[in-house]
Amino acid sequence: xxxxxxxxxxxxxxxxxxxxxxxxxxxxxxxxxxxxxxxxxxxxxxxxxxxxxxxxxxxxxxxxxxxxxxxxxxxxxxxxxxxxxxxxxxxxxxxxxxxxxxxxxxxxxxxxxxxxxxxxxxxxxxxxxxxxxxxxxxxxxxxxxxxxxxxxxxxxxxxxxxxxxxxxxxxxxxxxxxxxxxxxxxxxxxxxxxxxxxxxxxxxxxxxxxxxxxxxxxxxxxxxxxxxxxxxxxxxxxxxxxxxxxxxxxxxxxxxxxxxxxxxxxxxxxxxxxxxxxxxxxxxxxxxxxxxxxxxxxxxxxxxxxxxxxxxxxxxxxxxxxxxxxxxxxxxxxxxxxxxxxxxxxxxxxxxxxxxxxxxxxxxxxxxxxxxxxxxxxxxxxxxxxxxxxxxxxxxxxxxxxxxxxxxxxxxxxxxxxxxxxxxxxxxxxxxxxxxxxxxxxxxxxxxxxxxxxxxxxxxxxxxxxxxxxxxxxxxxxxxxxxxxxxxxxxxxxxxxxxxxxxxxxxxxxxxxxxx
Amino acid sequence: xxxxxxxxxxxxxxxxxxxxxxxxxxxxxxxxxxxxxxxxxxxxxxxxxxxxxxxxxxxxxxxxxxxxxxxxxxxxxxxxxxxxxxxxxxxxxxxxxxxxxxxxxxxxxxxxxxxxxxxxxxxxxxxxxxxxxxxxxxxxxxxxxxxxxxxxxxxxxxxxxxxxxxxxxxxxxxxxxxxxxxxxxxxxxxxxxxxxxxxxxxxxxxxxxxxxxxxxxxxxxxxxxxxxxxxxxxxxxxxxxxxxxxxxxxx
Numbered sequence: 001x002x003x004x005x006x007x008x009x010x011x012x013x014x015x016x017x018x019x020x021x022x023x024x025x026x027x028x029x030x031x032x033x034x035x036x037x038x039x040x041x042x043x044x045x046x047x048x049x050x051x052x053x054x055x056x057x058x059x060x061x062x063x064x065x066x067x068x069x070x071x072x073x074x075x076x077x078x079x080x081x082x083x084x085x086x087x088x089x090x091x092x093x094x095x096x097x098x099x100x101x102x103x104x105x106x107x108x109x110x111x112x113x114x115x116x117x118x119x120x121x122x123x124x125x126x127x128x129x130x131x132x133x134x135x136x137x138x139x140x141x142x143x144x145x146x147x148x149x150x151x152x153x154x155x156x157x158x159x160x161x162x163x164x165x166x167x168x169x170x171x172x173x174x175x176x177x178x179x180x181x182x183x184x185x186x187x188x189x190x191x192x193x194x195x196x197x198x199x200x201x202x203x204x205x206x207x208x209x210x211x212x213x214x215x216x217x218x219x220x221x222x223x224x225x226x227x228x229x230x231x232x233x234x235x236x237x238x239x240x241x242x243x244x245x246x247x248x249x250x251x252x253x254x255x256x257x258x259x260x261x262x263x264x265x266x267x268x269x270x271x272x273x274x275x276x277x278x279x280x281x282x283x284x285x286x287x288x289x290x291x292x293x294x295x296x297x298x299x300x301x302x303x304x305x306x307x308x309x310x311x312x313x314x315x316x317x318x319x320x321x322x323x324x325x326x327x328x329x330x331x332x333x334x335x336x337x338x339x340x341x342x343x344x345x346x347x348x349x350x351x352x353x354x355x356x357x358x359x360x361x362x363x364x365x366x367x368x369x370x371x372x373x374x375x376x377x378x379x380x381x382x383x384x385x386x387x388x389x390x391x392x393x394x395x396x397x398x399x400x401x402x403x404x405x406x407x408x409x410x411x412x413x414x415x416x417x418x419x420x421x422x423x424x425x426x427x428x429x430x431x432x433x434x435x436x437x438x439x440x441x442x443x444x445x446x447x448x449x450x451x452x453x454x455x456x457x458x459x460x461x462x463x464x465x466x467x468x469x470x471x472x473x474x475x476x477x478x479x480x481x482x483x484x485x486x487x488x489x490x491x492x493x494x495x496x497x498x499x500x501x502x503x504x505x506x507x508x509x510x511x512x513x514x515x516x
Numbered sequence: 517x518x519x520x521x522x523x524x525x526x527x528x529x530x531x532x533x534x535x536x537x538x539x540x541x542x543x544x545x546x547x548x549x550x551x552x553x554x555x556x557x558x559x560x561x562x563x564x565x566x567x568x569x570x571x572x573x574x575x576x577x578x579x580x581x582x583x584x585x586x587x588x589x590x591x592x593x594x595x596x597x598x599x600x601x602x603x604x605x606x607x608x609x610x611x612x613x614x615x616x617x618x619x620x621x622x623x624x625x626x627x628x629x630x631x632x633x634x635x636x637x638x639x640x641x642x643x644x645x646x647x648x649x650x651x652x653x654x655x656x657x658x659x660x661x662x663x664x665x666x667x668x669x670x671x672x673x674x675x676x677x678x679x680x681x682x683x684x685x686x687x688x689x690x691x692x693x694x695x696x697x698x699x700x701x702x703x704x705x706x707x708x709x710x711x712x713x714x715x716x717x718x719x720x721x722x723x724x725x726x727x728x729x730x731x732x733x734x735x736x737x738x739x740x741x742x743x744x745x746x747x748x749x750x751x752x753x754x755x756x757x758x759x760x761x762x763x764x765x766x767x
Contacts, residue, residue, distance in 0.1 A: 025645055070750055072547040073733045079540075080728030083655050084590070085640070085647035086583040100649045109650065121720045122654070130721075131652030154734075157555045159582030161572070161590075162725055163735035165555060275761055289550055289751065297757045305761050325552045325741045332745045342742050382556045385739055390560055418556040 022089040026098035034141075035148045036433050038183035045192040046291050049181035056180035057135055061118050063179045064111075067172050068119065074172050077164040078115050081105060087156040087166075092421045093149050096440030101146045104156035104166040110146055111173050114139060140182070147173040148184055149437055151427035152285065152318075153378035158418050170427070171287025178286055186431040187282045194295050198277045199244035205232070205274035211247050212272070219257060223502045227264045229256070229272070234306050236271035238263070241299055241323070241344070242314025243279045243466035251488050252469055255315050258490025259347055261497050265361070266354050270312075276302035279319035280466065284326075285428035293330045296322065300331040309338040312345045315488055317377035317465030318426065320346060324384035346386050348396045348464065351493060355403045361498040367405035370460045372492070373452050374401055374410070375445065375472075376420035377465035391417075397464055397489055404496040409456040415448040423463070425471030439475050446479040462489045519686065522708055523695045529715035536719025537727060544731040548748035558739035565738050572735065585640065593633025593662075599626030600669075607684045608691065631666045634659055658721065661710055668707035678704045 040050025053059055068075040087104040089095070094102040101107060109131070116123030116132035123132030133139065152167035177183065193202040203211075212229040219227040230236060240263075246256040263270045276298040283292030303311055311334075313323045323344045328334065334343045342349065354360040374397060386392040394417045402408050415421055424441030452458040463469055463486060472486035559565050571577035576594075579587045603623025606612045638659045641651050672678040682699050689696035698704065717723065730736065 022646070025649060069547065070550065072544060072549040072731060073553060075547050076544055076728050076731045076733075080722070080725040080732070082722045082725050083647070083650050083652070084579070084583075084586050084637075085644065085650065086579055086586055088646040088650065090582070100646070103646060103650065105650050126654075128653065129657070130654045154555055157734050159578060161576050161579040161582075162729050163555060163578070163732035165553065165734045168553070168734075290754065293751075293754065294757065301759060301761045304759055325554075325739075328741055328745045329551060329747055329751070344742075383553070385556075385558065385560075390564070390739075391557060393556075 023095060023098035025100045027100055029099040030093075030097050030102060030149060030437065031099070031142075031145060033149065033434065033437050034145050035429070035431060036185040037144075038185045038188040042185065042188040042192050043178065043181060043183040045195065046178070046183070046188055046286075046288065048178045048183055048188075052181045056140070056182075060135060060140070060176050060180050061114075063176045064115055064172075065119060067175070068115070071168070071172070073165065073168045077108070077162075077168060078112050080162045081108065081112070081164055082162075084161065086161060087159050087164075090156050090159045091150075091166075092153070092155070092424060092444045093151070093437065093441045096424070096443040097149075097437070099149075101142075102149055104160075107146055107150055107166055108164070108169045110139070110143055111169055111176075140177070140180075143173050144177055144182055144184075147177070148429065148434070151378070151422045151425070151429055151441070153422035153426055154382040155378065155419070155421065158382060167427075171284070173287075174285070174428075175287035178288065184286070184428060186433075187285050187428040191282045191286070191291055191295065194278055194282070194298075198273075198275045198298060200278050200280055200282070201244045201248070203244060203247065203277065208247065208272075208274055208277060215253065215257065215260075219260065223261070223499050225264070225499045225502045227257075227260050227499070229260050230270060231272045232274050232306070233269075233271040236269045236306060236308055238268055238270035238310045238312050239276075239299075239303050239306055239308040240270055240272050240312050240314060240347075241276060241279045241319075242272070242347075243316040243319055244277055245466040245470060246314055247277075249466070249470060250473065251484065251486060251491050252315075252466055254491035254494055255469075255488030256490075258488065258492075258494030258497070259314060261494050261499060262347075262351050262354060262360065262490070265497055265499055266350075266359060271306060271308070273302035273306060275305070279313055279316040279323070281319060281322040282428060284318060284322055292322065292326065296327055296330040299327070300334075303334075304336065310341050310345065311337065311343060312347055312350055314347050315464040315466065315490060317379040317467060318383075319466075320464075321379040321383035324386075346396070348400055348489065349386050349392075351490070352387070352396050352400050352403075355400065361500075362404055362496045363498050364404060364406050364496055366495045367492050368407070370405060370487075370492070371407040371409070371456065371458045372401060372405050372487075373408070373449065373458045373461050374398060374416070374489075375423065375449075375461050375463045375468060375486075376416050377463055377468050378420055378422040378426055380464060381418055381420045394418075397462075400489060401462060401492065404492050409452050409458055411448040411452050415444065421445045421448070423465070423468040423471040424475065426465075426467050430467050430471055435474075438471060439478050442471065442475045442479070446476070446481075449481075450479070460485050460487050462487045462492060464489050518700065518705070519698045520695050522698060522705070522712075523686075523690055525712045526690055526708075529712040533715040533718050537724070540719055540724055541727050541731075544728065548750060549733040549737070550748045550751050552737055552739070552741040552746050553733050554737040554739045555734040558737075560739050562738055565736060568735065569730065572729065586637070589633045589636035589640070591633070592629045593637065596626045596628070596630030596633055599623050600630055600666075607680070607687045610684075610688055627666055627670060631663065634663050634666065638663070654721070658717075658723075661714060665707060665710045665714065668703050668710065671703040672701075672707065676701055676703050 044050045113133045114135045122130045147170045150170040157165035190200045246252045281295045283295050386396040421444040424438045473483045605616045686696045686698045
């Protein structure tokens, strides 16, 4: 693995055209990037075999056939690719690494070639002609390597004339791998934790309450107002489901403080749940419908138990995809909630309503030290929506940002909205053993950011995803930005919101980070 | 003798094309899509999805936005082929429909557009390193097959003239289950042979992209998951989970 302290290795980023110029193929460049495999107990907790099965080959082939029966996307996508090449330059990991197997179509082909061999006429009788191949241990290893270099961001799906989504293939591949006993440590360990404690961190209710107490104290010190962060309060109207990173990581916490202030100012009753103290759902990353359902179900249970009327999700990208697009399927129907509100609702939808109705008092000048841009998180941008209008997932966060800060600029149109680049850490890759890949994968986003820094003096970038925030705070220093150049959208809301009865001039002084 | 063989092959190829493609399409239609996975920009109504698919089918909207060169060649080829196919209806209709007669002169030019598109796509496959990397022999062969059809077609008027009325007579015969004589010239036999090959490989090759396009959940689903619950049969049969939180916290 490349040393992480050498900034030069990941350059150049002084010329934006250089990065968006497609790299020359560097065959095998990332062939040795093999994320840690899960221990047997972690696989078994999710209902998978602990170790590689002796008859793994038969099981894998059968699983592939089963998925083709159960999932139209998998079946159709494997059949319809014409190898036109439109997707080949779209993946941030390909742009960052040059490894041809990180081109979306080539990544799909790792599995498609095997599927053809066992499930299609042409592949059975003319394997060479159509590029079909047998399933071997080498192929299985190759799957593990390269399907864990896909963040399931769907940028390729937008570019494909047939809507072929590599994320679907990648999820299926991971499910096949899990079904033969080859799981990924990062994802499987975390899903296990959720099943036991209710969150990815393994934080128990007592520790969570203690953390929230500290945060309430900070809020009182900062604002002079008693802003509460309730936990497990039965009878509250709103259940807030937020990524557990919001409880301990920077800049996530500042976003949580923002939600609390908005709820306080709006005068609504709300609560967190210790049983469902996690918005993220890593079941999606491993393509396991059953695990995703089980994790989602906790939210339903918590909502029923607490007797809430509404569910609101905090800032989290993949979580919002699961919430917006899948939750009704996985844990519905939600006929016991108030049908006058979207189920579930995004915190930004709530905040924007409060701002637009004038109920939230805003002092934009509190954010005058920041020149902002917005990073569209991939799964929000391409796998979900917000608001009442189509494209609301792009407009709602921008409207909120423009309402709370004076200086805002968008990045290059090819790198935002539905064309946004993944941060480089999504899809279950936010683990230190993939740091090299993460830094390289962040390159396109960093280049677009550098461009607006040069043109408009942009100092900070806001995001609405826990993974994006963690990823950027780690990799931005490699590209010459401070680790606090990444901010939560609700951190900016938090700075700007004026609370009744609060002491003036207590909003924390924005810290500016000198670039480089 | 050869005419009989071609007649039989045409019937076989037609059955392959219709039954094979039909079975695949039925399979796509019957395979459930367990989750809502529309990809942005995703319409929130059925009408919006219809408009989206019209954009994709008529001018390859996504391809237009993602790769202009492939788009140019793809449009030349597909629209060229469409006109050529319409032009060929005159070999299957008697009397020839007026609008098919009208299109005849354009049809000749359309063949050139089709050829230009095919050659462009072939050149990209060889010249662009990324596309060469992802190409299998079948990807080249498919283009060569189509190029062969166009070339042999043109040769019938440019190199070795074929009596097309006789060909038409053969085709009309097929439609009435009668075997009539084909002109015994290499170019027409090659032309028809390649077309028969194309019809047979259609359902077992990537040519299935044409019907497959209409079954991609990412493009055809309506983005309305919050409003309407989407549940497939197999997902509905999973063991139920309890609504109450299990006691004692453990597990």
